[in-house]
Amino acid sequence: MPLAEPMTPTALDLAPLDLTWARSQFPSLAQTVNGQPAVFLDGPGGTQVPQRVIDAISDYLTHDNANTGGAYQTSRNTERMIAEARAAMADFLNCDAEEIVLGASMTALTYAMSRSIGRELGPGDEIVLTLLDHDANFSPWKALEEKDVTIRAAKFNAGDCTLDMDDMERQITRRTRVVAAGYASNAVGTINNVAGVVRLAREAGALSYIDAVHYAPHGVIDVRALGCDFLACSTYKFFGPHMGVLYGKREHLQRLRPYKVRPNTNSIPNCWEWGTLNHECIAGIKACVDYWEELGRRANPSATSRRAAIVAAHAAIRLHERALAEKMIAGLSAIPRLKLYGIGDSARLDDRCATFAVRVDGHTPLELATKLGDRGFFTWDGNYYAINVTEQLDVERTGGFLRIGLVHYNTAEEVERMLAALREIVNL
Numbered sequence: 001m002p003l004a005e006p007m008t009p010t011a012l013d014l015a016p017l018d019l020t021w022a023r024s025q026f027p028s029l030a031q032t033v034n035g036q037p038a039v040f041l042d043g044p045g046g047t048q049v050p051q052r053v054i055d056a057i058s059d060y061l062t063h064d065n066a067n068t069g070g071a072y073q074t075s076r077n078t079e080r081m082i083a084e085a086r087a088a089m090a091d092f093l094n095c096d097a098e099e100i101v102l103g104a105s106m107t108a109l110t111y112a113m114s115r116s117i118g119r120e121l122g123p124g125d126e127i128v129l130t131l132l133d134h135d136a137n138f139s140p141w142k143a144l145e146e147k148d149v150t151i152r153a154a155k156f157n158a159g160d161c162t163l164d165m166d167d168m169e170r171q172i173t174r175r176t177r178v179v180a181a182g183y184a185s186n187a188v189g190t191i192n193n194v195a196g197v198v199r200l201a202r203e204a205g206a207l208s209y210i211d212a213v214h215y216a217p218h219g220v221i222d223v224r225a226l227g228c229d230f231l232a233c234s235t236y237k238f239f240g241p242h243m244g245v246l247y248g249k250r251e252h253l254q255r256l257r258p259y260k261v262r263p264n265t266n267s268i269p270n271c272w273e274w275g276t277l278n279h280e281c282i283a284g285i286k287a288c289v290d291y292w293e294e295l296g297r298r299a300n301p302s303a304t305s306r307r308a309a310i311v312a313a314h315a316a317i318r319l320h321e322r323a324l325a326e327k328m329i330a331g332l333s334a335i336p337r338l339k340l341y342g343i344g345d346s347a348r349l350d351d352r353c354a355t356f357a358v359r360v361d362g363h364t365p366l367e368l369a370t371k372l373g374d375r376g377f378f379t380w381d382g383n384y385y386a387i388n389v390t391e392q393l394d395v396e397r398t399g400g401f402l403r404i405g406l407v408h409y410n411t412a413e414e415v416e417r418m419l420a421a422l423r424e425i426v427n428l
């Protein structure tokens with residue numbers, strides 16, 4: 001089985017990303033701050049949404065607002081809408097709709113799933129995590145120490161912030177029951193060798209649980225090709241509303257025992273969904289995937305399915321973000337006393353997202369973020385919950401990093417203006 005889905009047609013056959021059209025879809029991008037255009041470099045914390053997502057949420061509340069299970073029109077419409085959103089997410093991740101579990105957030109879904117998996121674990125069982133992960137794929141598993149499960153954590157290489165796969169291999173033993181790892185780091189942008197992690201987990205007979213929250217806006221996800229057991233993401237990081245989505249292999253969703261209320265169904269995936277879901281946001285998820293599809297069809301008008309269009313959108317995005325990353329790395333490297341954490345070699349752009357963690361001597365990350373914010377550049381400072389990363393790199397005590405996170409709606413001109421503003425701020 002191939003490790004990654006081939007991007008057909010090849011990137012060379014694609015039309016470039018239709019950036020003018022893409023930006024015109026996002027009304028919030030037109031805002032200004034102190035007379036300056038707002039530049040959204042906070043994608044890793046949450047992305048903006050296209051108008052169609054806003055409309056879908058509003059339309060749902062206007063016309064179909066109801067609970068599921070009622071013997072009347074709006075309730076039936078709600079059920080149909082949820083089924084459509086599930087099918088759309090199944091195309092986004094390349095799985096069956098019944099393998100899509102919807103929930104409040106990736107963190108909430110991961111706590112729910114880790115509790116259920118943990119029901120079967122006890123003394124002698126081990127879980128392998130990574131020190132590069134967001135805490136949402138760390139603490140829910142670490143909580144199983146209360147059942148005397150042993151927690152191990154694979155290290156990352158401090159030099160380029162890549163996952164130490166040798167250490168990962170050492171940590172996984174015949175007692176490992178779960179390997180939980182991130183697809184990409186929300187702090188330093190590294191794209192991990194998740195195919196390698198999944199393979200190591202499988203060989204040890206352990207379940208793999210992949211956090212794809214940071215990767216989803218940047219690269220195509222194919223859970224079938226990857227062969228992972230679970231994969232979680234959050235739609236608000238890829239141009240949708242604030243919700244989480246969990247892919248679970250059908251056999252696991254059927255076999256594992258969810259914590260659930262008695263009247264709820266025992267059928268998957270609903271038995272994994274707690275209480276009444278956020279229906280209006282689910283309507284927004286369907287519209288979000290529609291946006292991906294249209295973006296993809298502009299890159300490849302002959303895409304024969306929604307999945308093919310999504311793959312084409314990702315291919316076009318990857319090329320665009322790559323060019324932005326190259327420009328950003330060159331510009332950051334030219335700023336004196338600035339340290340870029342993570343991969344800084346432009347020849348290795350395949351191994352990173354356009355997410356940059358930096359520090360500048362003599363300036364706290366909060367000070368830099370505030371001064372950039374006053375000029376209309378929205379960045380982030382701190383640890384972004386990747387607390388093991390900031391602790392290992394010894395920057396937690398001093399404010400973490402300044403994070404500059406690009407997504408596809410960012411432009412080369414925005415990157416240049418941000419670099420100019422940063423140069424001006426650090427030279428003040």
Ligand SMILES: Cc1ncc(COP(=O)(O)O)c(C=O)c1O
Pocket residue numbers: 044045104105106107108134136137182184185186211212213214233234243244384
């Ligand atoms: C890599 C990563 N994993 C998990 C999360 C948590 O996602 P959620 O807010 O949906 O719980 C985040 C949020 O920033 C993240 O960046």
